[in-house]
Amino acid sequence: MEFTNFLVVYDPTSEKQPALERAALIAGETNINLHVFACIYSDVPKSADGSRMAKELIDQQKATLGAAVTPLLENGLTVTTEVERDKEWCDAVVRASMRTGADVVLKSSFSHTASQRIFNRTSDWTLIRKCLCPVMLVKDDTDLTNRKVIAAIDNRSGDKVYAQLNRRIIDVSRRVMDSENAEVHFINAHKELSAAPDRNALIRNCGVESDRVHIRLGDPEDVIVDSARRLNASLVIVGNAARSGLSALIQGNTVEKIVDRLECDVLSLP
DSSP: OOOOEEEEEEOTTOSOOHHHHHHHHHHHHSOOEEEEEEEEOOOOOSSHHHHHHHHHHHHHHHHHHHHHHHHHHHTTOEEEEEEEEOSOHHHHHHHHHHHTTOSEEEEEOOOOOHHHHHHSOOHHHHHHHHOSSOEEEEOTTOOTTSOEEEEEEOOOTTOHHHHHHHHHHHHHHHHHHHHHOOEEEEEEEESSGGGOOOHHHHHHHHTSOGGGEEEEESOHHHHHHHHHHHHTOSEEEEEOOOOSHHHHHHHOOHHHHHTTTOSSEEEEEO
């Protein structure tokens, strides 16, 4: 998987922009194009005055966005900006990601309580489920001095969907290792001893030393969170197979269960 185009979601409601900061850091070390996207909305009259007010709001946001990316441009990064007005800003982000051919969407992620996640359709969940490309949820307090990455492998025997997803996770992890000199650890969690994968085969597939492959018994979300804390990971890469339908509605998916329990960035792969 080639990552050359990042769509960065700019949050007009916040002074902090972790996603933009992380994108600038990555782009400064690799050859990546950044497209910074902001979506705004406020009720205006359906009249000539309303049209003028809407245009003024968009112009103001364009000026804010321009000021935010000026330092990046001065550092020689390739950056474009876009402002859209839409009440459903998450859907606007999904459309923008397809329109611009984004390889990854970067979005700032702030903590939610369990009840907030359960009873409200959060923007994190919406983008994870609707975006056709990977989504990186960026945390403000990620420790970037420790470049350790955890890649979660779901080794369900005979399941072609998960086999393909595992291949994408391994491919992305290798790109991270090559481009960022990161130390990548592969995690496999299984709930039953009979479901444990062949360790040697997993080591060969991942292409890393034996001490970088961890096979543990337990719920995937608990194993991933515990491993990330134990290794002080700065990024967790996880697949997102349950994106829609009854499974997603009732059980959710692993990335949704871990995002608020982690203090590091999370990259969700569809």
